[in-house]
Amino acid sequence: MKTTRYANADAKAFYDYIVIGAGSAGCVLANRLTEDPSIKVLLLEAGGSDWNPWIHVPVGYFKTMHNPATDWCYLTDPDAGINGRRLQWPRGKVLGGSSSLNGLLYIRGQREDYDDWAAEGNQGWDYQSVLPYFRKSECQARGANQWHGADGPLHVSDLRLKREIAERFIQAAVEAGIPLNQDVNGERQEGVGYFQQTTYRGLRCSTAKAFLRPALTRSNLTLVKHAHCRRVLLEGKRAVGVEYEVKGNVCSARAEREVVLSSGAIGSPQILQCSGIGDPEHLASVGVECLHALPGVGENLQDHLQVRLVFKTQCRTLNDEVRSPIKKLAVGTQYLFTRTGPLTLAASQVCAFTQSREGLTRPDIQFHMQPLSADKPADGVHPFSAFTSSVCQLRPHSRGHVRITSADASVYPSIQPNYLSAEEDRRVVVDAIKVARRIARAAPLAAVISEEYVPGVQYESDEELLEAARQFSQTIYHPAGTCKMGHDALAVVDDALRVHGLHGLRVVDASIMPVIVSGNTNAPTIMIAEKAADMIKAAQREMAQAS
Numbered sequence: 001m002k003t004t005r006y007a008n009a010d011a012k013a014f015y016d017y018i019v020i021g022a023g024s025a026g027c028v029l030a031n032r033l034t035e036d037p038s039i040k041v042l043l044l045e046a047g048g049s050d051w052n053p054w055i056h057v058p059v060g061y062f063k064t065m066h067n068p069a070t071d072w073c074y075l076t077d078p079d080a081g082i083n084g085r086r087l088q089w090p091r092g093k094v095l096g097g098s099s100s101l102n103g104l105l106y107i108r109g110q111r112e113d114y115d116d117w118a119a120e121g122n123q124g125w126d127y128q129s130v131l132p133y134f135r136k137s138e139c140q141a142r143g144a145n146q147w148h149g150a151d152g153p154l155h156v157s158d159l160r161l162k163r164e165i166a167e168r169f170i171q172a173a174v175e176a177g178i179p180l181n182q183d184v185n186g187e188r189q190e191g192v193g194y195f196q197q198t199t200y201r202g203l204r205c206s207t208a209k210a211f212l213r214p215a216l217t218r219s220n221l222t223l224v225k226h227a228h229c230r231r232v233l234l235e236g237k238r239a240v241g242v243e244y245e246v247k248g249n250v251c252s253a254r255a256e257r258e259v260v261l262s263s264g265a266i267g268s269p270q271i272l273q274c275s276g277i278g279d280p281e282h283l284a285s286v287g288v289e290c291l292h293a294l295p296g297v298g299e300n301l302q303d304h305l306q307v308r309l310v311f312k313t314q315c316r317t318l319n320d321e322v323r324s325p326i327k328k329l330a331v332g333t334q335y336l337f338t339r340t341g342p343l344t345l346a347a348s349q350v351c352a353f354t355q356s357r358e359g360l361t362r363p364d365i366q367f368h369m370q371p372l373s374a375d376k377p378a379d380g381v382h383p384f385s386a387f388t389s390s391v392c393q394l395r396p397h398s399r400g401h402v403r404i405t406s407a408d409a410s411v412y413p414s415i416q417p418n419y420l421s422a423e424e425d426r427r428v429v430v431d432a433i434k435v436a437r438r439i440a441r442a443a444p445l446a447a448v449i450s451e452e453y454v455p456g457v458q459y460e461s462d463e464e465l466l467e468a469a470r471q472f473s474q475t476i477y478h479p480a481g482t483c484k485m486g487h488d489a490l491a492v493v494d495d496a497l498r499v500h501g502l503h504g505l506r507v508v509d510a511s512i513m514p515v516i517v518s519g520n521t522n523a524p525t526i527m528i529a530e531k532a533a534d535m536i537k538a539a540q541r542e543m544a545q546a547s
Helices: 026-033 058-064 111-119 127-137 164-175 207-215 264-274 280-285 325-338 423-441 462-472 522-546
Strands: 013-020 041-045 138-140 154-158 191-194 221-225 227-235 238-246 249-261 305-313 350-354 365-370 386-393 401-403 414-416 449-454 473-475 505-507
Touching: 013 026, 013 238, 026 041, 026 207, 026 522, 041 227, 111 127, 127 138, 127 522, 154 207, 164 191, 164 350, 164 365, 164 386, 164 423, 227 249, 227 264, 249 264, 249 522, 264 401, 305 423, 305 462, 365 423, 386 423, 423 449, 423 462, 462 473
Parallel strands: 013 041, 013 249, 041 221, 138 154, 249 505
Antiparallel strands: 191 350, 227 238, 238 249, 305 386, 305 449, 305 473, 350 365, 365 386, 401 414
16 A cells, blocks of 8 residues: 655645545545545555454454554543443544444434434435435445445445344344334334345455545555644644654645544544644643634534343354354354355344334334343353343433543543433433343243343343443444534534634544434444535535636
């Protein structure tokens, strides 16, 4: 892969656009912007190449998450809502970003998510406006239709692994009143069915593979790896470049047109704050001069909090297939020669979208069903047959924040999710556990379940179920919202993703979501980047015509 010679602060390199972060959004931008050979793009990535074989094996997230070579290894502050616990928040620090180590699940969210964004004044973000960008990026294994595309670079495939316990879960969910749905990314989301995943022929399809690798053949794209952005450079109210560090060398580069932050819901607000863009009082408290007041930077943090119920079974699950060294060898051999078997496993097999209680007009909870169980991925599976029924609230009301604690961009920021701080969230999580148990009591699952292992039947009353949620919940790794799109006091970017009050600076990643989408966040992040690329190109054409 082509890299630039390291420029120093006195001999600046010039580009049309500088994109900070070669992750789920940045790789898309790098590809789409350089389709025009007259545009020069510099892409900065704090991590390294995606050479690690475990990145490309679907189940390799067990090896790449919590690995400092590929993961930022963020840790939240102690959170009162989950009994003072601190949660690990993996974020990709490698080409492809989190698309190189996530659970590969392809979910878009609900039509209403985007219509609600537009209803808040964000023009062009309604469902009908964003659907073409989902279709543009997608290479759907089932073929194209009004909901899906088949000509895009991002491969979306059906699972290569199905097991009895997953079929039983689907049957039990239907018996519990959740309709069968073969395409939760189609006309409607509500229902139960198998996930699709971002894989191709048994290998992960990250944005680095789908978007960046083809673009690197173009002479107008320059990639710099191991480039940690220190700050955006401002001249008055205009972003003119970036300062970054590579192996101890401080470098800078100038953007003739725009700087685009695509560093994610943690990295993007951190870089803005280190650049003097944020809440004046907070910046002053950490010794950063405020160059542009924007109190919403780092606020509005949202995440999906899951409660993982584990049920012991009398039938075989994947726990039995991968427990011993000999069985692991057999699994590895199967994958090596056929690209099938347990190593093709995405983070979950079955998804279900439903209501936590009667009277709701659309799903507010999501299930991720896994045909295995473990305390922690690194610890290996449990020594007994079991499956996991994980449930999360889709649109939490609780809001947290990301705030720098130092002017030094290498110092990790404070991350406070404020889980379960809203009363509605506490109500939904209790009801969600009840729905999970109702599915487990349905005949197809009840026939093979021997015990509720986690949290356990001793948690029965609403107060006890809330305590179980506080104690046994985990993140699904969907941070969003910290550079909110909108026009209110906490908005950071407008509906063209331009930072309010500044010229030549945009944010393009999951941080711009005003409200988190109703499902997994990778596919929507790719859509955001596809739409942003078109907006950037349109702005360039308008400037050319005006001149």
